[in-house]
Amino acid sequence: MDNSSRAQQLIEQMRSKGSLPAISENVQDITRITHQSNTCAADLSAVIMRDCGLTSNILATANSIMYSPRYPIKTVSYAVTFLGFEKVRSIALGLSIFKQTMKTAKTRQLAQLYASSYFSGSFAMSLAKKSNYGNPEEIFVAGLLYRLPWLALANTFPNEFKEMEKLIVEKNISNNDACKKIFGVEYDEICNALTNIYNLPDKVVKVLRNDVDDNDPMVSLVRESGHISNMLFGNKLGGEKAMKETETRIKKELDMEAFDISDFIKDVC
Numbered sequence: 331m332d333n334s335s336r337a338q339q340l341i342e343q344m345r346s347k348g349s350l351p352a353i354s355e356n357v358q359d360i361t362r363i364t365h366q367s368n369t370c371a372a373d374l375s376a377v378i379m380r381d382c383g384l385t386s387n388i389l390a391t392a393n394s395i396m397y398s399p400r401y402p403i404k405t406v407s408y409a410v411t412f413l414g415f416e417k418v419r420s421i422a423l424g425l426s427i428f429k430q431t432m433k434t435a436k437t438r439q440l441a442q443l444y445a446s447s448y449f450s451g452s453f454a455m456s457l458a459k460k461s462n463y464g465n466p467e468e469i470f471v472a473g474l475l476y477r478l479p480w481l482a483l484a485n486t487f488p489n490e491f492k493e494m495e496k497l498i499v500e501k502n503i504s505n506n507d508a509c510k511k512i513f514g515v516e517y518d519e520i521c522n523a524l525t526n527i528y529n530l531p532d533k534v535v536k537v538l539r540n541d542v543d544d545n546d547p548m549v550s551l552v553r554e555s556g557h558i559s560n561m562l563f564g565n566k567l568g569g570e571k572a573m574k575e576t577e578t579r580i581k582k583e584l585d586m587e588a589f590d591i592s593d594f595i596k597d598v599c
Contacts, residue, residue, distance in 0.1 A: 334519065334523075336513075336514050336515040336519070337515045337519040337520050337522070337523040338523060340483075340486075340513060340515065340520060340523075341520070341523045341524065341527070343486060343487075344482050344483075344485075344486045347485075347486050349482050349485040349486040350482060350524075350527070354381070354426050356377055356378070356380050356381045356384065356422075356426075357384075357422050357423055357426040359377045360374065360377050360378065360418070360419055360422045360423075361419055361422075361423065361529075363377065364415045364416065364418070364419045369415070371407045371410045371411045372407060374410050374415060374418060375405075375406040375407040375410050378406050378410070378418070378422070379406055383429070384422060384425070384426075385406055387421065387425055388406060388409050388410070388413070388418060388421065388422075389403060389404075389406065389409055391409075391413065391421055392408075392409035392412050392413055397412070397413075399412060416467075417467045420467045420468055420470070420471050421467055421470070421471070423471065423528070423530075424451070424470060424471035424474045424475060425474070427474075427475060427478070427528060428444070428447065428448065428451075428474050428475070440481065440484060440485060442563050443477065443480075443481055443484070443563075444481065445563060446477075446556075446559045446560055446562075446563040447473075447474055447475070447476060447477050447478075447481070447559075448474060449555075449558075449559040449562065449563070449598075450473040450474065450476050450477075450552065450555045450556045450558075450559040451469075451470045451471070451472075451473035451474035451475075451476075451555075452470070452473070452598055453473065453555035453558050453559055453594075453595075453598055454469045454470060454472065454473030454551050454552045454555035455467070455469050455470040455473065456594065456597070456598045457469075457551050457554065457555055457580070457584065457594075458470075458548075458551055460584075460586060460589070460594075461547065461551070461584045461585070461586060463547065463548070463551065468533060468534070468548070469548060469551055469552065471530075471534055472533065472534045472537040472538075472548060472552050473537075473551075473552045473555050473556070475530070475534060475538065476537060476538065476552055476556055477556070478524060478538065479517065479520045479521045479524050479538060482520075482524065483509075483513070483520070487513075490512050490513065491512075493512050494508045494509055494511075494512040494513070495508075497511065497512070505517040506518055517539075518539045521535070521538045521539050522535070522539075524538075525538060533546070533548055536548070536549060537549055537552045547583070547584060550583045550584065551584070554576060554579060554580050554583070554584075557576050558573075558576060558591070558595065561573065561576075562595070573591050573592075574591075576591060577589060577590070577591040
């Protein structure tokens with residue numbers, strides 16, 4: 331069996347056990363109409379307002395410190411016009427997948443991992459703003475979904491996943507090699523299969539696979555945000571020394587000499 335077939339077999343098992351989030355009808359409609367040339371803000375607003383949770387998220391985002399509108403944004407149509415169709419689509423897609431994955435958490439540890447993923451997105455978006463990255467919403471979605479394949483494996487195959495995690499942590503084996511040893515397919519292949527299901531943007535796929543691209547700092551932004559979030563939620567060894575090491579890397583990789591990790595965490599939280 332080739333890699334793509336084995337990956338698809340694992341995806342089908344995840345789906346049958348309810349470990350893969352389903353995209354809501356509202357978000358599917360948002361994705362569809364944002365790609366239509368004749369769509370207007372009223373069309374998009376009508377779909378968003380079917381979902382009270384999505385409505386509050388879009389309004390909260392438009393009124394957040396990230397955008398600092400001159401006057402409070404009180405209507406969805408104004409928020410759509412203010413943010414733009416692509417930003418609304420990214421936010422809706424990312425939050426929809428995340429919300430659905432939360433419902434599949436079977437253990438306290440997995441719930442912590444989901445919380446860690448949410449803060450990875452939040453930290454990444456704030457780092458993006460500080461480093462003047464052009465599309466912080468894309469960064470937020472990438473951070474939010476950074477560990478989607480990881481969590482899907484943990485939810486569906488808890489015992490096998492523990493063995494894979496042990497190889498990575500204790501033996502310092504790469505994600506690809508550990509996944510290949512335990513599941514018979516590389517981690518990147520599972521990432522590719524999942525991102526095809528949700529039709530995620532290419533840059534988000536790059537982050538999930540942890541591709542290295544010197545011309546795009548997004549992978550570094552999300553990776554460092556994931557480190558911070560994991561240390562806060564106890565999924566990775568933390569402490570003052572580890573935080574300082576992360577601060578030093580961020581200063582160097584993102585050219586942010588004035589960066590203070592303690593102040594950064596306080597501001598985001």
